[in-house]
Amino acid sequence: MFDVCIIGGGPAGLMAAETAADNGLSVVIIDAKPTYGRKFLMAGKSGLNITKDEAKSEFLNHYFNAKKWLAPIINNFDNEAVMKWAQDLDQEIFTGSSGRVFPKSMKASPLLRSWLIRLSNKGVTFYRNWKWVGWQDDVAAFETISGKKFIKSHTTVLAMGGASWSHLGSDGLWADILKKNYVNVTNFQPSNMGFKIQWSKYMKPFFGSPIKSVRITSGKFSTIGEFVISKKGIEGSGIYAASKFMRDGNNLIIDLLPDTEIETLNKRHKHLSPKVSRSTFNRKVLRLNDEKTAFFNEFSQHISTQDISHSAKSLLIPHEGPQPINEAISTAGGVSKSALNDNLMLKAKPSVFCAGEMLDWEAPTGGYLITACLATGKWAGLGAVNYIKSLK
Ligand SMILES: Cc1cc2nc3c(=O)[nH]c(=O)nc-3n(C[C@H](O)[C@H](O)[C@H](O)COP(=O)(O)OP(=O)(O)OC[C@H]3O[C@@H](n4cnc5c(N)ncnc54)[C@H](O)[C@@H]3O)c2cc1C
Numbered sequence: 290m291f292d293v294c295i296i297g298g299g300p301a302g303l304m305a306a307e308t309a310a311d312n313g314l315s316v317v318i319i320d321a322k323p324t325y326g327r328k329f330l331m332a333g334k335s336g337l338n339i340t341k342d343e344a345k346s347e348f349l350n351h352y353f354n355a356k357k358w359l360a361p362i363i364n365n366f367d368n369e370a371v372m373k374w375a376q377d378l379d380q381e382i383f384t385g386s387s388g389r390v391f392p393k394s395m396k397a398s399p400l401l402r403s404w405l406i407r408l409s410n411k412g413v414t415f416y417r418n419w420k421w422v423g424w425q426d427d428v429a430a431f432e433t434i435s436g437k438k439f440i441k442s443h444t445t446v447l448a449m450g451g452a453s454w455s456h457l458g459s460d461g462l463w464a465d466i467l468k469k470n471y472v473n474v475t476n477f478q479p480s481n482m483g484f485k486i487q488w489s490k491y492m493k494p495f496f497g498s499p500i501k502s503v504r505i506t507s508g509k510f511s512t513i514g515e516f517v518i519s520k521k522g523i524e525g526s527g528i529y530a531a532s533k534f535m536r537d538g539n540n541l542i543i544d545l546l547p548d549t550e551i552e553t554l555n556k557r558h559k560h561l562s563p564k565v566s567r568s569t570f571n572r573k574v575l576r577l578n579d580e581k582t583a584f585f586n587e588f589s590q591h592i593s594t595q596d597i598s599h600s601a602k603s604l605l606i607p608h609e610g611p612q613p614i615n616e617a618i619s620t621a622g623g624v625s626k627s628a629l630n631d632n633l634m635l636k637a638k639p640s641v642f643c644a645g646e647m648l649d650w651e652a653p654t655g656g657y658l659i660t661a662c663l664a665t666g667k668w669a670g671l672g673a674v675n676y677i678k679s680l681k
Contacts, residue, residue, distance in 0.1 A: 292444065296445065298326060298448075308670025314674060338390065339372070340368040351652045351655070380399060448647065452620045467624065495580050500584055507535045546575065
């Protein structure tokens, strides 16, 4: 019998395991996959952004509706704590110009390796290739290669992630199990995702090209950023940042010339003959590079020369909705706050705590995701510790 059984070995589960072990509890951490932290490792493939170095008040604003209930949890393990955590795991870190914090190696693998060794040294037990399938007579049940297994524990922390990149383990199948146990789970939605566009044949040479330094606006969201033209549509940091607002029904508007006033474009236009061709207009007035020109032409063929300058500064991008949820960086939805007490314990299932992306919050990329996973992992681990203390 363990004190704490952690189910899910991503950053949230590992943090919950360490918190419980540091408090002298016996801990087992169980994952459905043969190795731990597969999504965390994937996050490191494009540069592991662990947190953002910015003022606390500004930091919390990125959690939208969950800001209020996440505030005490993130204040307890904030961006500074995340930086210290990485350094304690022998990772040198640096802060980029935008305030994003990365390990110097940019990867997750050295950090994860040190962390797993540290957990093992603290006496944490690891079971891999065990998939949690629910409870049988209140005991956690797992499917394994050698049949069904059960783990008895005083408390449980569920940290099974969201519902994207399912081949890495986070398949969201836990949602139906919890619903059957009277836990309120909000439907999953993609978060930080690309959008589908059916391109014309003229765009093919530009697949993979970045569109840099543009203003991206959707609803009340607006930023200067960049994105990538992909075979299937548009993706990349600027689009991910706008994606929640686009998903919620707002148009996507791109200003391809954020540093050029409309008056400047009008002045350039004045010097041209009224019968000027479209390509000459683009070259002499808009002066866009090749990929921006192609992108602009794709969406502006119906616009008269009179209105072209305006549309280059506020180009409406029709799209066919988000890319499939499985391809999203993260997911919104999950265990509803109303299903949890302030310690992240399930009201319908006392002694069971939840942490990480499986909770119903969302945030943009920028290190906010991993920070909240670590902070909720710590909080749920502390919840388990205090619950066990209360039994004695
Ligand atoms: C391409 C990509 C890039 C990213 N880049 C960043 C970044 O730079 N910065 C950032 O902050 N975030 C980034 N993220 C997001 C970040 O990786 C996740 O938010 C984070 O890993 C979620 O942590 P978690 O512990 O909640 O869940 P996960 O990391 O998803 O871990 C959940 C674990 O639970 C296990 N599990 C699931 N179901 C079961 C079951 N039934 N039984 C047993 N085990 C189960 C899974 O196998 C998995 O190991 C990125 C994500 C992707 C896909």
